[in-house]
Amino acid sequence: MTTRPWQLPRSLHPGAWWLWAIGLATAASRTTNPLLLLLILAVTGYVVVSRRTDAPWARAYGFYLRMGLVVIAIRVVFATLFGAPMPGQVLVQLPEVQLPEWAAGVRLGGDVTAPALVMAVYAGLQLATMLTCVGAANALANPKRLLQSLPGALYEVGVAVVVALSFSPQLVEAVTRVRAARRLRGRPDRGLKGLRGVAMPVLESALERSVELAAAMDARGFGRTSGQRSTRRSSGLLTSAGLLGVCVGVYGLLDASSPPLLGAPLLGVGIVLAVAGLAVGGRRATRTRYRPDPWVGPEWLVAGCGFVAAATVLTVASSGGADALVPAATGAPPLPVLPALGVLVAILPAWLAPTTTRRAPATASPEQAPAATRFEEVA
Amino acid sequence: MSDIPAIRFEDVSVRYPGSDHPVLSHVQLDVPEGELCLVVGRTGSGKSTLLKAVNGLVPHFTGGLLSGRVTVAGRDTRNHPPRDLADVVGYVGQDPLATFVTDVVEEELAYGMESQGLAGDVMRRRVEEVLDVLGMAAVRNRPLVSLSAGQQQRVAIGSVLAAHPRILVLDEPTSALDPSAAEEVLALLQRLVHDLGLTVLMAEHRLERVVQYADRVVLLPGNGRPLVVGEPRVVLADAPVAPPVIELGRLAGWSPLPLSVRDARRQAGELREQVAQALGPQPPAAALRPAYDPLVAVRGLVVRYGATVALRAVDLAVGRGEVVALMGRNGAGKSTLLAALVGMTRPAAGSVAVDGAAPHELKPRDLVRHVGLVPQEPGDLLYADTVGDECRQADHDADAPAGTAGDLLDRLAPGIHPDIHPRDLSEGQRLSLALAVVLAGRPPLVLLDEPTRGLDYTGKAALVRTLRDLAAAGHAVVLATHDVELAAALADRTVVLAGGEVVSDGPTRDVVMSSPAFAPQVAKILAPASVLTVDEVARLLQEAG
Incomplete structure (x- = not known):
């Protein structure tokens, strides 16, 4: 078998990873079955471990996992303190606080039952799983390259985000510099009084920097366009209407109680409108992209795996399989076979995606210490 | 086309x-x-x-x-x-x-x-x-x-x-x-x-x-x-602005004027002889070093930023009335050393003493009376809306009698209107204002970080005079600079840092003459005679008649 060029080690299109993760997160949003949720967690964990790079953002997964644990803990604490009473075995009896009449409906303390606790853990686990899916996408996809893959019409937005990202370290640097200068003048560099004296110069220098950057970008050809005003207006209108449709459609799709017309159909219309708007707007920009990430076989497969996971869970949920997806608080939860198989498909990217290279920017070599260089400018 | x-x-x-x-x-x-x-x-x-x-x-x-x-x-x-x-x-x-x-x-x-x-x-x-x-x-x-x-x-x-x-x-x-x-x-x-x-x-x-x-x-x-x-x-x-090689050419009356050290050396045979004669036999510069009253004592100073070691075991002594230039490539640790002298960084090991006190332990109000730093961007030190306000605040910050900073500014850069906004000053004027603000506290140690960035030759000459006067008045001056001509014209002593270590420390004459990268143009033209500036050549020629 010959190796195709796209099978060589490279980084997968960041959009593919995001679609895959969104698919899994959608699946998680429709079930509180702990077996299914743990399966999703295991799938994301395995794929992240086998396909992440050594870039700084690749460490995001562990951070999101820890955040998930915090979410579960908070959920449990809230359920014990404020949860609505649920019949079942009483585990602990907390003293119940009598609230005044205007706070009727809020319960503080009281009996903590096993079903209430189990439901809280299930719900917390669901949220934690969805968070972890986002964490997996963050760990696998280079955030900068994702912004660069935005369609032409959204290019300006992407640039604004990138500039803002690089701006925050500069702001920190400016604060250090101004605080040092205040100390040099014999003034307090801490406390409220110190803060006021620092804010103005920092903002001034931030403004100066952004003007300088804007001039530099303009001098290098940023913002060359070839279109007229009318295309710009129609593109804006189409995109906004489309995005609105997408928002409402997603809501309809995720909220089981909303009318079916509000779900998939509206989402479809929204997507069509938005894509049309972006296409019209994209024609206006004369920009090209340097070494864009290709969208070929593996990208389709990875995104498709996420789609399969979401589709199986959604299908089962809408065709009467809800009992297994949202199990009762008592007894062992059943394992719904079809959704579980669907989620298992999403582990395939661990082999389908090309192996990663070290194309992520190398860290600074020790002899060129960035901290020291930065300080040279600060002091 | x-x-x-x-x-x-x-x-x-x-x-x-x-x-x-x-x-x-x-x-x-x-x-x-x-x-x-x-x-x-x-x-x-x-x-x-x-x-x-x-x-x-x-x-x-x-x-x-x-x-x-x-x-x-x-x-x-x-x-x-x-x-x-x-x-x-x-x-x-x-x-x-x-x-x-x-x-x-x-x-x-x-x-x-x-x-x-x-x-x-x-x-x-x-x-x-x-x-x-x-x-x-x-x-x-x-x-x-x-x-x-x-x-x-x-x-x-x-x-x-x-x-x-x-x-x-x-x-x-x-x-x-x-x-x-x-x-x-x-x-x-x-x-x-x-x-x-x-x-x-x-x-x-x-x-x-x-x-x-x-x-x-x-x-x-x-x-x-x-x-x-x-x-x-x-x-x-x-032209009002000219590099040393051209000024030397003007002084010696060469025609055509040389533009590079190479041009100048080919015409400088006669001048070299004159200068060598006027200089006479030279004692090593180290022997000439006057005894200074010690002011700064840095011993075994280590500064680290996380895993990066910015300074490793640096020793430095500076005396009252001495002018020291810190040189070395970007990132060598020059600014870190200045920051340590002004107490902005805490030593990881070793000690810093300025006038007997450790700067990082001083309160800001006391610090200004021990050491002053003019940062690379002098504007960082300035907050007020007018020059006059700035000077008044400086007096207040340093507990100096009213008018101290204003008088200092008048001496450093005469004729600045007190109602003008500091932003509207020229680079040289802004540097003078920052220096006046720092000097209001009468610190025995004055530090400058890269002071000649954006200064033209006239501004530089004025700065050299100002700092020489400060040194004569008993201030110790330490400046970090890339400008070899400035170091040659001003510093008694030059310390070269590399990778956070002191690689050479000695009289400016000895340090710059021994390194092609740091030698000023005049020294390169007149080598082996050890002369660093055009003024020095002019003085020698005058003395020789």
Whole structure:
């Protein structure tokens, strides 16, 4: 078998990873079955471990996992303190606080039952799983390259985000510099009084920097366009209407109680409108992209795996399989076979995606210490 | 198209809003294709305005009123904003880091081309070419912030080169660089001019670094007087700004004037003999070192930022009345040492004592009476809306009698109106104001970080006089600088740092004479006689009659 060029080690299109993760997160949003949720967690964990790079953002997964644990803990604490009473075995009896009449409906303390606790853990686990899916996408996809893959019409937005990202370290640097200068003048560099004296110069220098950057970008050809005003207006209108449709459609799709017309159909219309708007707007920009990430076989497969996971869970949920997806608080939860198989498909990217290279920017070599260089400018 | 000049200024005047006199008035200038043209003039004479007018940043970006007409490769900047000129003019500013849009070398090189909509395969090819021209293929995937200052400036130049402009405009490209990094950048520019036939228009304060490469010099006399344009040796023969090599040539009456050390050495045979005779047998400079009353004692100082060791076991002693220059490449630890002396960084090991106190343990109010630092950007020290307010606040901060800072300022830079905003001062005036503010506390130790950035020769001479007076009055002065001419003219002692360690510490004369990178031009011309400045030569000749 010959190796195709796209099978060589490279980084997968960041959009593919995001679609895959969104698919899994959608699946998680429709079930509180702990077996299914743990399966999703295991799938994301395995794929992240086998396909992440050594870039700084690749460490995001562990951070999101820890955040998930915090979410579960908070959920449990809230359920014990404020949860609505649920019949079942009483585990602990907390003293119940009598609230005044205007706070009727809020319960503080009281009996903590096993079903209430189990439901809280299930719900917390669901949220934690969805968070972890986002964490997996963050760990696998280079955030900068994702912004660069935005369609032409959204290019300006992407640039604004990138500039803002690089701006925050500069702001920190400016604060250090101004605080040092205040100390040099014999003034307090801490406390409220110190803060006021620092804010103005920092903002001034931030403004100066952004003007300088804007001039530099303009001098290098940023913002060359070839279109007229009318295309710009129609593109804006189409995109906004489309995005609105997408928002409402997603809501309809995720909220089981909303009318079916509000779900998939509206989402479809929204997507069509938005894509049309972006296409019209994209024609206006004369920009090209340097070494864009290709969208070929593996990208389709990875995104498709996420789609399969979401589709199986959604299908089962809408065709009467809800009992297994949202199990009762008592007894062992059943394992719904079809959704579980669907989620298992999403582990395939661990082999389908090309192996990663070290194309992520190398860290600074020790002899060129960035901290020291930065300080040279600060002091 | 060959007879159209690359850049043409026709009767161009520029006036900024709120200013009563024009920055440029009735400028006539043609820069032909393939020329390296150097723009010189005093601070505030309009060099930057002239350069920014070439790609339309003036007035499209800066505001102000431009009359007359600027044409670049046949395009009128009146109806071509900077972005529409990006394919013919590449503009590189002083601080590359402030102009980077992306964060990786390769992407930064491609950014301009992306904006101009070049095809993918063209971009790919040109990025590879530019990486070779810059000699930076090995660092193509590195984050920009991890590069050295010289590499960053080369990336900035490369990033505009990749778009294949016919004209390169550079505003003080080497002013923030140490001598060897500046050399690196200038060598690149010269190669570009020769190999690619690029037209280059460049402003630079440190003429000694660039004048030998220039085909023509444009002198901006300032105050709206007409430009002087011509051969470097003709224009600089009586310009208010001139590098030491030309001043030496003027003093010795050489004709034609030398532009480089090489030219000068070939004419200097006679002068060398005269100087050697006047000097007589020289005792080693170390033996001449006067005994100073010790003020600063740094012992085994270690400073670290996380895993990075910025200073490792540094020892330094400075006496009252002594002027010490700290030199070394960007990132060698010069600023960190100054920061430690002023108590902004805590030693990880070792000790710092200024006048018996550890600066990092002093409260800000007490600190100002022990040590003062003028930072690289003197404006950081200034907050008030007027110069007068600034001086009053300085008196208050330092518990000095009213009028102290004002009097000091009057002595350092006479004639500054107290109602003016500090931002509207020239670089030299702003430096003087910051110095006056610092000196209000009468600190026995005065530190300056890179004080000559943006100062012209006249401003530098004034600074040298000021600091000499301070030293004579018993202040110890420590300055971090890349400017070898300044160190030669001012410092009794030079300390060279590398990688956070002191690699040489001795009388300036001995240190700079022993290193080609740090030797001032006069020393190179008159070697082996150990003379560092033109003033010194003049004095020797006078003494000899």
